[in-house]
Amino acid sequence: IKEYEFIKVETKGKTGVITMDRAKTYNALCNGMIVELCTAVTAFDEDPAVGAIVITGGDKVFAAGADITEMVGLSFSDCYNQDKFKDWAALTRVRKPLIAAVNGYALGGGCELAMMCDIILAGDDAKFGQPEINLGVIPGWGGTQRLVRAVGKSKAMEMVLTGSMIDAKRANWDGLVSRVVEPEKVVETAVALGNKIASMSRPSVLMAKEAVNSAYELTLTEGLHVERRMFHSLFATEDQKEGMAAFLEKRKPEWTHK
Numbered sequence: 001i002k003e004y005e006f007i008k009v010e011t012k013g014k015t016g017v018i019t020m021d022r023a024k025t026y027n028a029l030c031n032g033m034i035v036e037l038c039t040a041v042t043a044f045d046e047d048p049a050v051g052a053i054v055i056t057g058g059d060k061v062f063a064a065g066a067d068i069t070e071m072v073g074l075s076f077s078d079c080y081n082q083d084k085f086k087d088w089a090a091l092t093r094v095r096k097p098l099i100a101a102v103n104g105y106a107l108g109g110g111c112e113l114a115m116m117c118d119i120i121l122a123g124d125d126a127k128f129g130q131p132e133i134n135l136g137v138i139p140g141w142g143g144t145q146r147l148v149r150a151v152g153k154s155k156a157m158e159m160v161l162t163g164s165m166i167d168a169k170r171a172n173w174d175g176l177v178s179r180v181v182e183p184e185k186v187v188e189t190a191v192a193l194g195n196k197i198a199s200m201s202r203p204s205v206l207m208a209k210e211a212v213n214s215a216y217e218l219t220l221t222e223g224l225h226v227e228r229r230m231f232h233s234l235f236a237t238e239d240q241k242e243g244m245a246a247f248l249e250k251r252k253p254e255w256t257h258k
Ligand code: CO8
Pocket: 024, 025, 026, 028, 029, 064, 065, 066, 067, 068, 069, 079, 084, 085, 105, 107, 108, 109, 110, 131, 132, 135, 138, 139, 140, 141
């Protein structure tokens, strides 16, 4: 595993774990950290020994957003000509499930990073918000789009227009997170979830993620079509034969991931 400056990377079982590590700035997402996150996530995506990926900031904080010290002096053309932050798109091209394990603040780009993941687990101390309006800008990494899809227009509007935060309980009610656990259990719960997913047949997992994500992009008719074609195609795998045979023989399946 290569050396990183702003993140720590390890493997726990079959789950790749990426921990943001800039505690002094509440894990503010500097350009270097963004590049490292994308590199580490892509490396895990390509590693056949890994079946799921957890992104966390550890027990205290997830991330307080893009690094404001790096943005304060930018001009319009700095942002526009370089298409600043386009690298983030690498995270949304990952095929393996990404789990965000969130404690403390997930603000601005931190909240957007969590929303780029497939599942968000939160500690009961977690706080989510899009405070960019307080800085004279708006969310720029998908907050105005993914938050609406997660919690609906009215709640997303209130958060984006006022910069107000919601706590873990609200985020759970609103459907932004899948579950809330004790803060010190968030990372281990995310890893356990990652290992559970990684223990399934890999082609089914990848197709399940792709099919669910289609729901964000397609009409219902097209989405159902995509799902059905994927369902059909899984009958070409050895794992479908094994999974169904194992059920009927009342034993655990042994996946070949083929
Ligand atoms: N960037 C840089 N430094 C930060 C950031 C940040 N986002 N957040 C916190 N820090 C630093 C503080 O400056 C401070 O540094 P120092 O010790 O040197 O003074 C240190 O972290 C501790 O912060 P506070 O003293 O403020 O600690 P508090 O406990 O009082 O408050 C908060 C913690 C609530 C997290 C507070 O720091 C805060 O509000 N931070 C900013 C949150 C924010 O506005 N985030 C949005 C940033 S913009 C963004 O993410 C846009 C992404 C899309 C861009 C795409 C463009 C195309």
